[in-house]
Amino acid sequence: MxxxxxxxxxxxxxxxxxxxxxxxxxxxxxxxxxRSAPAEQAFRLIAYASGHTDFARIPAAKLTHVNYAFALVNEQAEVYFRSPDSAASHLAALTALKKVNPRLKVLVSIGGWGADHFSDAALTADTRARFARTAVDLMRQHHLDGIDLDWEYPGHPGPGGLKFRAEDKQNFTLLLRACRTALDAASAADQRAAGDHYLLTIASSDGDYFDRTEMSSLHAELDWINVMTYDRTGEWSKTTGHHASLFASKDAPTAPSTDSAVQQHLGAGIPPAKIVVGAAFYGRGWTGVGQQAHGLLQPAEQPIDGNLSYARLAREFIGRDGYERHWDSDAQAAFLWNPTTGTFITYEDPAALRAKANYVKQHRLGGVMFWEQAHDPDGVLVEALHATLLAAAPSGAVAAP
CATH class of the missing domain: 1.10.287 (Helix Hairpins)
Known part of the structure; x- marks a missing residue:
């Protein structure tokens, strides 16, 4: 940190x-x-939770942080909840989990895919101050521990032609600095100890995301960065592939992967302990897929709309009705193939997540975050991550703040 x-x-x-x-x-x-250089490495296991989550089933004892998704930004650069009563109920349920795990931290995540008005909010000193003030007020109102910014994406139109500007590159850094200042002031006013200050994080990407942001400097304002190392392929892709693999497949060596994203973050000078890699608790699929290589890296006729939760995959697909589970040892990734229907599904299973967690430990990274808790209500994937990342941590190691 x-x-x-x-x-x-x-x-x-x-x-x-x-x-x-x-x-x-x-x-x-x-x-x-x-807290940035503990005697022994500390790791984070961060769940994103939304209104679709069964809050009573969240395995709080196995998590270090929960990010509640999402608050939004309005045209006046103010942070708000679209359904404030529902959000208040959800956040009360999340903060109540501290009775089970007193070390659990709960943050509010602002933005998400399709959220607008970030560019306007970041534009001037006044709008940045208003964004920071209302974000911190919302956080304190619900007795939370920090804020997470999920601007998708600075300098890019996003879905539906969201407003963006070339100046977003510099303004994003300034927006984070305004938030950091407001959070520090709130930490002092609320007499939070140095090791328990209000947190500031972002969700980041890789590739040309680095061309439109100042990642080499903005990380100084942040406690850590949640890297969205998933959705590499999907309904927009004409060819099948892994959407959240640890490494690239042998026959697609330049395909983006968790490792390539981590290396880009490290190359920007971001400390390893600030890099939290992403895990996907859902899969993506296609039909009409070519028969070679069990459907991997083959042309596809039709994507499966939306994503497939791991709970649904386990209930309806894995090992059922002709779906065979395969393992790409180069990519360290699982996939499903149905040769009869020509259906290919890319997803993460416990083996893939254990490999990802071990990678985090090997490279002394900050931990793992996942989207989202509602896709794994039985806690199968959470258990795989927890057992590898936290339960097997060195004696005396604790979760990072």
């Missing part, structure tokens, strides 16, 4: 006061830096 120097109390009344202030500042700064 980024070490932010504490503000020492300025006093000119006596040398003793100045010395005391200096020592206090050094102590607080040391405490803040300590």
């Amino acid at each position: 980024h070490c932010r120097p504490s503000r020492s109390v300025r006093s000119r009344t006596s040398l003793a006061c100045r010395v005391f202030a200096l020592l206090l500042g050094l102590a607080l700064a040391a405490g803040t830096c300590a």
Whole structure:
């Protein structure tokens, strides 16, 4: 995590006061830096939860953080909930999970696919301040622990022609800085300890996302970055492929993967402990797929609309009605193939997630986040991640804040 120097109390009344202030500042700064470099590596396991989630079934003891999706931004650069009563009920259920796991942190995620008005909110100092103030007010109103910005995407129109500008590149950094300042002020006002400050995170992508953002510098404002290492293929693709693989397939060596995204983040100077890789608790599929290679990297006639939750895949597809589970050892990814119907489904299963969690540990990254909890109500995939990432952590290691 980024070490932010504490503000020492300025006093000119006596040398003793100045010395005391200096020592206090050094102590607080040391405490803040300590959480970025613990004696033993700490990992995060972060769930995104939405209104579709059965909050009573969230395995709180196996998670470190929950991001509630989503708050939105209006034309006045204010952060709000479309259904405030429902959101209040959901957030009360999430914060109640701290009775099960007192270390659990709950954040509000702002934006998501199709969310507009980010470009306008980031445009001026006034709009950035209004965004930050209303985001922090919303967070404090619901007794949360931080905010997560999911702007999809700066400098890009997104679905339906969302507003964007070339200046988004610089303005995104300034927006995060405004949020960081407001969160720090709120942490001080609420007397939160250095190791329990209000959190600021984002959801990031890779590829040309780096051309439209200042990733090499903006990470200084953030506690960590949730990298969306999924949706690499889908209904927009004419050829089948893995949508969340750890590595590229042998026959598609330049295809984007979790590893390629991580390497791009590391190449921008982002500390490994700030990089949280994404996992998909859903699959994507096609019909009318070519028969070679069990349907992998083959032309497809028709995509399956939407995504397929892991719960549905386990209930209706895996090992049923001609669907065969296959493993791409190069990509460290699972897929389903039905040779009779020519249907191919890319998804993540426990084996793929164990490989992803082990990769995080090997490279000393920040952890794993997943979209979303509602797709795995029985906790099969959460258990695979928890058992590999947290339950098997070194003795004495704790979850990062």
